[in-house]
Structures are given as structure tokens and as C-alpha cells.
Amino acid sequence: MPEKIFAPWNDPDQKPLIRFQNVTKKFGDFIAIDDLSLEIYEREFFALLGPSGCGKTTMMRMLAGFETPTSGSIELAGKNIVPVPANKRAVNMMFQSYALFPHLTVWDNIAFGLKRSKMPKDQIAARVDEMLKLTRLGKFARRKPHQISGGQRQRVALARSLAKAPKLLLLDEPLGALDAKLRQDTQFELMDIQETTGTTFVIVTHDQEEAMTVASRVAVMDEGKLIQVATPDRIYESPESVYVADFIGDVNIIEGRASKQGEDLYRVDWAEGQAPLVATSDREFSEGQTCHLAIRPEKIAISAEKPAEADNAVQGSILDIAYLGNLSTYHVELPGGMIIKAQTANTRRLSRRSFTWEDTVWLSWTATGAVLLAE
Amino acid sequence: MMRLSWFNIVSLTLGFAFLYLPILILVIFSFNESKLVTVWAGFSTRWYGELLQNEAFLNAAWVTLKVAVFSSTLATVLGTMAAYVIVRAGRFPGRTLFSGMIYAPLVMPEVITGLSLLLLFIGIGLDRGVLTIVLAHTTFSMCYVSVVVSSRLVTFDRSLEEAALDLGCSPFEAFRLVTLPIIAPAVIAGWLLAFTLSLDDLVIASFTAGPSSTTLPIKIFSAVRLGVSPEINALSSILIAIVTVGVITASLVTKRNALRQKHEEQAAARAQ
Numbered sequence A: 001m002p003e004k005i006f007a008p009w010n011d012p013d014q015k016p017l018i019r020f021q022n023v024t025k026k027f028g029d030f031i032a033i034d035d036l037s038l039e040i041y042e043r044e045f046f047a048l049l050g051p052s053g054c055g056k057t058t059m060m061r062m063l064a065g066f067e068t069p070t071s072g073s074i075e076l077a078g079k080n081i082v083p084v085p086a087n088k089r090a091v092n093m094m095f096q097s098y099a100l101f102p103h104l105t106v107w108d109n110i111a112f113g114l115k116r117s118k119m120p121k122d123q124i125a126a127r128v129d130e131m132l133k134l135t136r137l138g139k140f141a142r143r144k145p146h147q148i149s150g151g152q153r154q155r156v157a158l159a160r161s162l163a164k165a166p167k168l169l170l171l172d173e174p175l176g177a178l179d180a181k182l183r184q185d186t187q188f189e190l191m192d193i194q195e196t197t198g199t200t201f202v203i204v205t206h207d208q209e210e211a212m213t214v215a216s217r218v219a220v221m222d223e224g225k226l227i228q229v230a231t232p233d234r235i236y237e238s239p240e241s242v243y244v245a246d247f248i249g250d251v252n253i254i255e256g257r258a259s260k261q262g263e264d265l266y267r268v269d270w271a272e273g274q275a276p277l278v279a280t281s282d283r284e285f286s287e288g289q290t291c292h293l294a295i296r297p298e299k300i301a302i303s304a305e306k307p308a309e310a311d312n313a314v315q316g317s318i319l320d321i322a323y324l325g326n327l328s329t330y331h332v333e334l335p336g337g338m339i340i341k342a343q344t345a346n347t348r349r350l351s352r353r354s355f356t357w358e359d360t361v362w363l364s365w366t367a368t369g370a371v372l373l374a375e
Numbered sequence B: 001m002m003r004l005s006w007f008n009i010v011s012l013t014l015g016f017a018f019l020y021l022p023i024l025i026l027v028i029f030s031f032n033e034s035k036l037v038t039v040w041a042g043f044s045t046r047w048y049g050e051l052l053q054n055e056a057f058l059n060a061a062w063v064t065l066k067v068a069v070f071s072s073t074l075a076t077v078l079g080t081m082a083a084y085v086i087v088r089a090g091r092f093p094g095r096t097l098f099s100g101m102i103y104a105p106l107v108m109p110e111v112i113t114g115l116s117l118l119l120l121f122i123g124i125g126l127d128r129g130v131l132t133i134v135l136a137h138t139t140f141s142m143c144y145v146s147v148v149v150s151s152r153l154v155t156f157d158r159s160l161e162e163a164a165l166d167l168g169c170s171p172f173e174a175f176r177l178v179t180l181p182i183i184a185p186a187v188i189a190g191w192l193l194a195f196t197l198s199l200d201d202l203v204i205a206s207f208t209a210g211p212s213s214t215t216l217p218i219k220i221f222s223a224v225r226l227g228v229s230p231e232i233n234a235l236s237s238i239l240i241a242i243v244t245v246g247v248i249t250a251s252l253v254t255k256r257n258a259l260r261q262k263h264e265e266q267a268a269a270r271a272q
């Protein structure tokens, strides 16, 4: 028996905590959410990812109760929550703009929700102090929101939304204002908090790396639709469309025509006078169908000589080298003018790097290293 | 800073003299010893003393104060509610008409407002007295309050109310605990405005006052028709002082709030 991993979405017996059923939201004529169905399970850390204006905040606002779907239903723990007003939902939200109460101190901001419930005073104080400690805001408890920094404000907003220990916590770009270091710390803290409290988190982010780090599953959205919902590694390793492949991380896309070579193996003719490429695929392609080969830069090896046993090898010259510290990205121009990015780890010092500008090099990757996509 | 040229100084002096000289003369003559208003006979606070003995004036002052306090408070409550609905309710049928109608009394001639209220009170058989003046003053000053409050509400960040709802407030609690404390300076400014408007009003009060409920402006007006007395000067000076303090406080409150908002915005911008 393998160790049980957290994957309730694969378990048919699990009831989802949240269920969007054919939800459509229109603002006037504009369709912000388009016939969307989605299930999110208890204790998940669910990330919504997508370009600006694709409807992420709208999804959150419908969960929190500030927008009503034009059609469709939203269930929380099996109950339709569409008619339930925002203040009666066991859902808390951290706003994109923080929405801290300017006339109250940090302490009172965090205590605000607790005071609305019938919690005794000393318990409120204990809970607020716990939250202050969790978000390392103890020193600022007596300050007003305009007397603290942007990052601190963000933490106050987080503490305030966590204080009531909601069933579901909605985080709309919670870490946008933090610098890289603090951001990473806070990400791990968030994951810690999520694990210790057992709260279900739905997080909106622009930052795909962040989504990959924290999330149990990622939903990639575009124009009010879900494009793909899967675990971070599946989103990265086996995207289902060029859109997702392109949106998450760096990718090279080569367009060509597919033809079957054997079981799960396809040949891709992609340019006149170039050797065809090969790639494995579970998906069926008809003979001569237009297809797109998506290859991550780190899956491409770079060498001076033509590798003897590579499934795919193309020759080109180095156009540009981007040094990223731990990695270097080579931009290699192929004879047809196409530019392919290849990434290698910098295990050696910079001065001993083997390639430089205008060198002619071979790029190679395996048949399983690329993903073959229809669109 | 621009240096003042002679022309500027002269025009400034003339302008202010035109505005404030009459008032200044009135205040100076209120300290006149002589009974004759136009003859200066030395400094004295005698007329202020006599004013305190004058039952009729004191009564009128009391009525005026009561009317001003009640009507401005009522107008503030109603005006704030109206502003809230107009700014917040979004689109509903007849919204434009409704908001236009709230502001109509601002431009309505006072005589007409007074007359129509008089007809209404007679029509429903309400005896004229303090109550009718309070109602009348409330109707015309609530639109001023609602102008002041709605201009603040327009810039109010709606997500604050949503956050309050999200944390378990009922809509009314959200208003009381979050919206009201934040817009309080505008509400106070509105109240002060309504208060001074009520204190000033002669026309509408004359239409709606009964024999037992004369307000100060009415009293002064009728007294002056019999001849200006130094007592009236003293009384008017006191009124001027009250109104001045009211207006200055209102503008200070608004200004302080604007300054604080600016500070907060700057602090937020720095923190980005």
C-alpha cells in the first residue's frame, strides 16, 4: 500500500467543500465568469491564476457574498450559499486593497470580527495576541493603519481575516506588496498556517511561482473560463494547451504537422529541410494534424558536438546569454530564424563557461521531454 | 509668494471694508454708552447687561436655540440617510429624479418654501409653534447636510464596508461601526451648517412661527421697525459671534480631515 497522499480530488467518495455549478456572472452585457464549474476540497490550498481581468476577484467576491451569480449555484459544504448574505457566511476574505479600518488600531482591526461574535473579552484578547504573534506585528498593535508600512498592513489584513478561524479563507493577492525575501517567508508561513489550522485557502495570485510553491492545485483562468485545473507539477509538466504551457513558466513552442510513428510516438515535421522531431503523446493526433511542441528550456541540453543518441537535435548559433545567477539561459537562433531558449545550471564559475556569443551549438532533448499539444 | 502691489492692497481693503465695515460698526456701537445709536458716548457693556434683563429677548433666544439644536440634529440624521442612499443604492428607477428633488430646496426661494410649509401646517391642522419651526428648518437644512455628506461618501472606499460585512457585521452595524466614524467630520460639518442656517433664518421662521414661539431674528426684525436700539446691537453682536464660531469650527473640522487624509495617502504612497 503506498503512503496516502493528499489528493481528495481523485477520491470519488470525497464531498467537495465548494462547488461552483455552471456559474455565470455578467456585469451588464459583459460576461466576467462564463458557465464555470469547479470543485474545491476541504484543506486544499487552491490557487487561481490568470491574466489581469480574467475574473479571479469576481470568483472570490461570489464566494464571500458580495456578488450574486447571474445564473448557476455555489455550494459550501453541500448547502447552496447564493441566498446567504456575506455576514452570515463562515468565509473570510483578505481584500486586494487590504480594506483596513483607518479609524481603528491594528489591535482593534484584528479584534473587529471577534467582537461581532459572542466571544468573551479575555478570549478575544488572547486570540488577537496569538494573531499578532503569528504575523509578527506585536510591536505595532497600538498603531493606526496609516502609521505602518505596506508590508505590515498586508500582515494586519491577513491576521484580521484569520482571526475568526473561518472554514474558508479567501486571499486576493495577499503578498503583492512584499519584497522577494519577505514574500517567500510569508508563503511558507501561509502554508504552515494552512496546515496547522486546517483551513481551506483559496488564493489569487499573479505570480505563477507563488502559485506553484503554495498550492495543492492550480486553476489557470482566461476570460472567465477555467483552462486547466491540476496539481502544480501536472500544470507544469503536462499542460493541456499552449495557453497554459505559455502562461506557466518559460516554454519554447514549435508548430508542425504530426504523423504517427508507433505506439504513443509521433513525428513532427516543422520546417523545410530540417530533420523531423519526435515526441511521445497520450493524446491522439490524426495524420498531418497541426500540432504544437512545447519544450521547457531546462529540458534542452546544449553541446558543441552533435550528441550521438539524442531523439531530437537541432543546430543553431547563440544569439544571447542571460545570466540568472544559478542558471543561464541561452537564446539560440536556428537557421530558419526561430529562437529556442535552453537553460543550464551554472555548476562552474562564469569564466569557465564553455559557450559564448555566435558559437554554433547543438540543442537536444528526448522524445519524452516535450509535450505535444493540439492547440 | 507674489508681492502685493498697491492696486491689490487697495482693492483688497475696499472689498473687505465693503463686506465687514457694517458689521464692525454694529459691533462697535453695541459697546456705546449712549442710548442714541448714532452718537458715541464712551465704552460700556451696559446694553449687554440690559439684554440679560429683557425677558422677551431671552425667551426668543431660548426658542431659537431649541429650534436650532433640534432641527439641525434631525436634518443631520435625515440628510445623512438621504446622502447614503443616493450614493450607495446604485441604479434604481427614479434615482435621478430622487436625487434632484433632494437638492431642489437649495434653489427654491425661501418665501415659497415658507409659504408652502405654512399651507401644509394649516392643512393638517398643526398649531404653529416650536414644533412647526423645527419641521420647517429641518426640511430646508437637510439638503445642505446631504450635499456635504454625499461629497464625502463619494470618495469613501466601499471595500471597508464589505470588510465589515465579511467579518460578521449586519449592514446597519457596518454603517455604525465603520462608515459613520470615518465620515464623522463631514456629518459634524453638516450639523454645524444646519445649526447656523437655522439660527439665521428669518423668512421661513416668520411663516411657521406662532405667537408664543418668536425666534430671535423675528424679534430683532420687528424691534428694528420701531427703531434701532443699542440692545439690538448687543444682541446682534452675540449672534454674529456664535455664527462666526460655528462657521470657523465647521471649516476647521473639514480642513483638518482633508489634511489627515492627505497625510494618510502620502504615508501609503511612501510604503509602496
Ligand SMILES: Nc1ncnc2c1ncn2[C@@H]1O[C@H](COP(=O)(O)OP(=O)(O)OP(=O)(O)O)[C@@H](O)[C@H]1O
Pocket (backbone or CB within 6 Å): A027, A030, A032, A050, A051, A052, A053, A054, A055, A056, A057, A058, A059, A206
Ligand atoms: N462591478 C463591476 N462592474 C462591471 N465590470 C466589472 C465589475 N467588477 C469586475 N468587472 C469586470 O470583470 C472582469 C473581471 O474582473 P476581476 O476583478 O474579477 O479581475 P481579476 O482577475 O481579479 O483581475 P486583477 O488580476 O487585475 O485583479 C474585468 O474585466 C472587470 O472589468
Ligand SMILES: [Mg+2]
Pocket (backbone or CB within 6 Å): A056, A057, A058, A096, A172
Ligand atoms: Mg483582482
